[in-house]
Amino acid sequence: MPQLLKIEKLSESNLVNTAVFAAVWGLMEISIGTFLHASKIPFRGAIMSLAAILILVSARSVLNYKGSLIMLGIVTATFRLFLGVGFNITPFVAILIESLIAEITLNRVGFNRITSVITGAAIMVYTLLHGLIMQAVFLGIDIYKVYYELVLSFTNKIGLSENVVIIALLTVPVIHLIFGAVSASFGYSVGRQIQKLMENEK
Amino acid sequence: MKYLIGLVVLSAIILPTKIVIPLSIFVMIFYTTIDKSLLKIFRRKSIYFLFTIVVIVQPMIMGEQNNQLFGITFSTESLINGLGMFCRAIVIISSITLLNRRTNRENIKAFWKRRGLEEFDNVLHKAEEILPNIKSEFNKVRNENTSIRTLLKNPAELTAKMIYPLLHKSENLIANNRFNEEIK
Numbered sequence: 233m234p235q236l237l238k239i240e241k242l243s244e245s246n247l248v249n250t251a252v253f254a255a256v257w258g259l260m261e262i263s264i265g266t267f268l269h270a271s272k273i274p275f276r277g278a279i280m281s282l283a284a285i286l287i288l289v290s291a292r293s294v295l296n297y298k299g300s301l302i303m304l305g306i307v308t309a310t311f312r313l314f315l316g317v318g319f320n321i322t323p324f325v326a327i328l329i330e331s332l333i334a335e336i337t338l339n340r341v342g343f344n345r346i347t348s349v350i351t352g353a354a355i356m357v358y359t360l361l362h363g364l365i366m367q368a369v370f371l372g373i374d375i376y377k378v379y380y381e382l383v384l385s386f387t388n389k390i391g392l393s394e395n396v397v398i399i400a401l402l403t404v405p406v407i408h409l410i411f412g413a414v415s416a417s418f419g420y421s422v423g424r425q426i427q428k429l430m431e432n433e434k
Numbered sequence: 435m436k437y438l439i440g441l442v443v444l445s446a447i448i449l450p451t452k453i454v455i456p457l458s459i460f461v462m463i464f465y466t467t468i469d470k471s472l473l474k475i476f477r478r479k480s481i482y483f484l485f486t487i488v489v490i491v492q493p494m495i496m497g498e499q500n501n502q503l504f505g506i507t508f509s510t511e512s513l514i515n516g517l518g519m520f521c522r523a524i525v526i527i528s529s530i531t532l533l534n535r536r537t538n539r540e541n542i543k544a545f546w547k548r549r550g551l552e553e554f555d556n557v558l559h560k561a562e563e564i565l566p567n568i569k570s571e572f573n574k575v576r577n578e579n580t581s582i583r584t585l586l587k588n589p590a591e592l593t594a595k596m597i598y599p600l601l602h603k604s605e606n607l608i609a610n611n612r613f614n615e616e617i618k
Contacts, residue, residue: 251560425594
């Protein structure tokens with residue numbers, strides 16, 4: 233069987249630190265994820281993605297091996313699969329893809345505040361698409377036609393113009409992008425603070 | 435069994451609606467004989483919400499309105515299409531749930547190991563060890579920094595202080611140097 237990832241023996245510090253960030257992210261997924269799942273708050277996935285961005289970006293400042301963020305994502309996704317409530321396969325997929333995006337941008341392109349912000353924005357774009365992709369998998373691509381017709385018939389009934397609808401629909405991704413960028417920038421600051429604490433201890 | 439479930443999911447995705455509807459009935463009967471709790475899917479409110487959207491509302495707004503029931507006109511084609519979508523979702527969700535229930539940790543560990551993640555098992559085991567300590571460590575830092583002013587002044591520092599005690603301190607010099615170089 234082909235080996236898609238090749239992450240060999242880790243040093244003790246890399247192993248422990250990956251486990252720490254995976255445990256923190258896993259705890260967030262289980263506690264906040266369970267709360268959000270039960271409360272049925274809209275944009276639950278986006279809220280969880282903001283937490284994921286924060287963890288992934290701050291973890292990158294400590295983890296210094298290629299594939300670290302994928303390893304982090306896989307361990308967290310496994311936690312979510314076995315410990316989370318509800319239907320766990322969609323969050324499982326989301327965590328894996330989020331960590332893959334972070335791995336590509338932060339570990340392969342470079343790590344600084346700009347790439348962190350780009351990562352945050354990219355993860356939030358994926359979060360928006362995730363729901364649509366999963367619905368197409370479960371219900372078929374005809375569901376988009378259903379949603380389009382529903383929105384059209386609703387807006388026609390309340391007399392909204394097409395421009396207002398387009399602006400309203402565009403606001404959602406823009407807000408997602410802004411929040412993603414802010415969360416990534418905050419994660420980068422957290423990473424720098426962790427580094428400072430490490431320097432101070434020496 | 436996992437290949438059969440895979441085949442069922444694939445069939446539900448690629449087969450035309452008219453075949454998916456009877457197939458889903460057959461599949462759900464088969465799944466129920468394996469695991470009765472799969473029927474709990476019908477207790478979920480979200481399933482009825484989905485049913486309302488794709489099976490009830492969709493035929494009333496989409497397609498040629500060629501039929502009538504209780505004075506409400508609807509499209510037969512859209513109704514069949516909606517039923518197909520609903521059945522497909524039920525089959526896929528049930529299949530994944532069944533697969534999830536039949537997969538244990540050992541399968542997952544072996545799966546990732548085969549794909550080159552040699553240390554997956556060790557990291558997962560370590561993370562499970564750390565998990566119960568996180569809450570107490572977080573609370574300790576939070577109690578030390580009770581003022582809202584501290585939190586608002588530098589939330590990044592407070593968050594870092596929460597994570598830092600859990601981290602492995604040695605061998606971080608390499609990461610530290612690389613990080614600083616990249617910042618410059």
